[in-house]
Amino acid sequence: MINEEKNVTKVEENNELIDNLTEEERQVIIDQKIPPEEVKQYQRIYGPISICPACGKLSFDVTGYICNNCGWEVDMEIMDGDNRRLEMFRERYQWKERRMAPADYINSKDIREYLRDYPFTPIERAWLIYQCKDISIAQKHAAWNELIETTEDCAMLERRLFPAQSSLHAFLCRFMELQNEYVEDLYRNSPNAVYELVRVTEDGEWNTCGELFSSLDAAYEYANREYETADEIVIAKHRLDEDYNFVQGYFRPGKILMDVTILPPKCMSRGEADEYSTVFRGLWFEFPTPFKKGDIIWDPGKCNGYLSGPFVMTGIGTQGLDESAARFQREDGDNTDMNARGYFRDMNGLIYDATLSNYMDCEYYDKELTDTERALLPISRFYKGKIDKAELERLLREAQPKDYVPLEWYLERIR
Secondary structure: OHHHHHHHHHHHHOHHHOOOOOHHHHHHHHHOOOOHHHHHHHHHHHOOEEEOOOOOOEEEOOOOOEOOOOOOEOOOOOOOOOHHHHHHHHHHOOOOOOOOOHHHHOOOHHHHHHOOOOOOOHHHHHHHHHHOOOOOHHHHHHHHHHHHHHOOOOOEOOEOOEOOEOOHHHHHHHHHHHHHHHHHHHHOOOOOEEEEEEEEEEOOEEEOOOOEEOOHHHHHHHHHHHOOOOOEEEEEEEEOOOOOOEEEEEEEOOOEEEEEEEEOOOOOOHHHHHHHHOOOOOOOOOOOOOOOOOOEEEOOOOOOOOOOOOEEEEEEOOOOOOHHHHHHHHHHOOHHHOEEEEEEEOOOOOEEEEEEEOHHHOEEOOOOOOOOHHHHHHHHHHHOOOOOHHHHHHHHHHHOOOOOOOHHHHHOOOO
């Protein structure tokens, strides 16, 4: 009884650290013996605190997300009080009402279904969680913790961008610890720091305001007010007393923190910075995909500019590479080498061949091709073996603008 009273007193004394808690939520904190400082960190990283209706444990009430303890989806009530934006958010991102399977973390819907029953290794699963674009930091931590609890530990072999890691589990724990530190830094108001609205994305278009703010909340509120339909808000915290030093947060509607990146301060060790910034990015995998040579695919996340829109796929991963290049990718490749190659068509009708990274984001192009994009069809048919080179040349001459690079330059590269 005395200990419980002390716990109650401690919660009350630190009330300024804990926002908007009901008596029931306070009691759960007491029963679970969670320090108020930890509750504060929960709120900053995960959002408002709530009690999961399934397991009864303290969880994070982030709209559309699952309980970080049992996997139950949290009550979907709030989205900054704006139901219209909530509906827009739910339509754009298809949240699952169950614990996610390994394949659910794949960004591409087509590869996701193709690899539904694929036997992923623990390292592959950890990387898929890391690269998933539609889950928050909170969900990633819950998924990694579950991975640690349910899989045997293993080592990570040395690759070009990072040294060997003796324990995957230990690396994941350290990565989450560092990420929590950077989140705390992002939210912490500092006298020698300003916040910049780096980018607001609306339907693939980027906007910036060119203003500086004294706090993260002020920057976010400005973006939320001025860009009502924003689906991503990127805010950077700059320290004025150090050169090239910032921490940057990526938010989705509802102030949900999806990712945090850093430019490390001088006090951070090189090894610590590398551990956070390069290990996951230094991994390389060759997952099977449903795509065949000649398929028209695209990366839905690239809405505008270079490498955006549909393209005729001519190779993925090590397909079509000589043995030397393929061996380099397997031994020393990183995420940027997990690419798809093919022929693109720009808005002016120019055909160009290029390499797109990362192929795990690609999907079949299921939209109707525009007039300029229809020139991809004969290239697709050629690579599928449906027409010969002469017929390809005839069809491309009809579609290629005459004031651009001579068609012969492309025909020599199409084999």
